[in-house]
Amino acid sequence: MKDRQETIERYLMNRMDEGERSDFEKSVGEDPDLAEALALQRDLMIGIQSHFDQALKEKLQASSKSESNDQAKVVKMQSKVIWRWASAAALALALVGVFYFMNQGDKTDRLYAHYFESFPNIVEFQQRDEQTNLSEAFFFYQNGDWEGAAAAFDGLQSQSDEIYPVFYRAICQMNLTDYQQAEEGFMEVISSGDSRFVAPATWYLALTYLAQEELTRCREILIEISSSPGNYRDDALNLLEEIE
């Protein structure tokens, strides 16, 4: 039964070679139960795909909206510069400055977008005692409702001595672009010494500095991360190189 399920999944996920594929299709033609199990699994996978595609579409649309807003900001900024600086020489100078400034900001934005990814939920199935509130917090978290999740983790923090609500709330704050609050949260996590979260909190702390363009502090932490073995060492080395 279990093997059959795995075979169906491998077929649908394009993980079979030609011969196995053709044998499987032949079996489906001869076995109505197998055909029904295949149809059900296909529907499950289409439903799953459709759910996550919808979320991705929303992100794509949001990215094109934020790009339009950025372009509008550029136009606005340029017209202010023109108004202030009448002479052609000064105008040219100012535009060079603005261009340099915007490129710097743009670079850190892109690096941040490349390296920042919300931390997965590694808590829920380990903390049975707080299951209901946890499920709610992670439900918001997983669905990208950062405000709802931050509030739910806040609630959990007041009921628990554990450090994970502080950590996940800080991740929410990063998603809400409240980097200063996130920074405080990660520092608290690092000072707690909880082995599950210290390394990721240190990495995210570097990213909060990157987002705030505090590159000196960002570099210091990345050097610290890259100087010892760990999950974030390679990312830290790559990011350091790109910042330089």
Place this chain on the structure above:
Amino acid sequence: MKWSDRDILKSIKSGREEGLIALYKSHRQEFTSWVAGTYQVDQNLAADAFQEAILAFRQNVAFDKYQPGSGSIKTYLFAIGKNWILTYLKRRKLGKYKAEEMAESVNDTPKQELSGRQLGIRDAVSKLTEPCLSIIRYFYYDGLPMEVIAQRLKYKNEKVVKSQKVRCMQKLRELAMVQLQK
């Protein structure tokens, strides 16, 4: 940061979305202008086609249906988007193009409406909680191997994830049944 084709593929294969978003932002304008001009469709439809092309491309990469080396990602993406538009126009009988010019591949063309059962399952996914939501996403949507999922979610080994996945799929079936009975 400039995204190379290799970076984009690596990002998709690891289940991340930044590469796709960068890809979308860098070619959206060019694609919509080209399609809107060539096939006389409005910009919104052209934008939909490009979005669908991105989704199809993501899926093809995740499940190894895209073979790197057969041209640039941009060319591939534009081909999927063009096929999508041609099939859409054929279905709506608005196109002035002949049947033989229609999409070469049915895989990347506008999908039929979801069936009732598929819709119920889609809605049921949003009712899942952790760790099921992550496991199901990583395995069925991102196409990540079990050992990578175990590592990401800090499970002891891939066997534990496999058993958890079976329970999660059972839960999804139950939730879908509830959705379908509504």
